[in-house]
Ligand SMILES: NC(=O)C1=CN([C@@H]2O[C@H](COP(=O)(O)OP(=O)(O)OC[C@H]3O[C@@H](n4cnc5c(N)ncnc54)[C@H](OP(=O)(O)O)[C@@H]3O)[C@@H](O)[C@H]2O)C=CC1
């Protein structure tokens with residue numbers, strides 16, 4: 273498979289190594305100012321850049337009819353306009369706040385736990401995410417996906433918030449600690465006990481492997497898909 277890497281930072285480089293090992297070819301890569309190869313030569317693009325750059329990179333691929341797998345977080349205020357452009361251009365698109373298989377299983381566990389806990393009003397729920405200090409967005413895209421799923425099951429929570437003790441808000445605490453790849457914990461707490469589930473990434477390899485799986489899945493397809501489609505969850 274001929275791959276374009278839009279964004280060649282920590283994730284772009286990890287994906288490049290794994291993709292080459294798996295027999296794929298990197299035909300294009302881009303950063304803020306540098307470009308190597310021709311985007312038009314790619315059969316699929318994998319986008320891990322910055323919240324500011326993601327939307328224009330995705331739209332460029334739609335125009336060129338190149339399927340796009342996007343892992344960049346922090347641009348979701350533009351999500352519906354990107355989806356509309358994908359439909360107008362008859363493009364192919366997968367966005368996931370987290371491509372690792374483990375986190376996608378964690379999403380399913382989180383949804384089931386949220387359903388189970390919803391009637392038990394003595395428990396209050398909160399989320400903690402911890403990432404490296406270079407991360408640009410807070411809360412993490414993964415924490416937002418987890419929060420949206422809990423809120424959908426709740427008849428009390430209406431939104432998430434980074435602030436503590438806001439009415440009808442699900443608290444997300446975002447911590448930045450050097451070199452942490454990504455840890456997410458959901459905690460339900462009552463006066464008498466606590467229930468927690470945690471996913472901890474040990475490296476970036478899980479994210480990168482999932483993004484390559486998604487690219488193989490999307491290469492010859494048209495339309496909008498999710499990581500649940502890729503993993504058949
Ligand atoms: N969905 C998932 O599974 C995961 C998502 N992420 C997300 O992916 C994104 C990237 O993460 P990470 O690789 O760690 O970040 P890095 O900061 O290491 O890399 C981002 C890269 O984007 C490049 N860039 C900036 N502007 C552009 C542009 N206009 N076009 C192309 N590239 C550009 C930068 O280039 P330069 O170096 O030249 O400035 C930089 O190298 C983040 O939003 C992060 O949250 C991260 C891990 C997993």
Ligand SMILES: O=C(O)C1=N[C@H](C(=O)O)C[C@H](O)C1
Pocket residue numbers: 345369370403407408411412413414415453454455
């Ligand atoms: O920036 C990161 O590193 C990560 N970002 C994603 C997010 O915002 O959820 C996924 C992963 O946790 C690593």
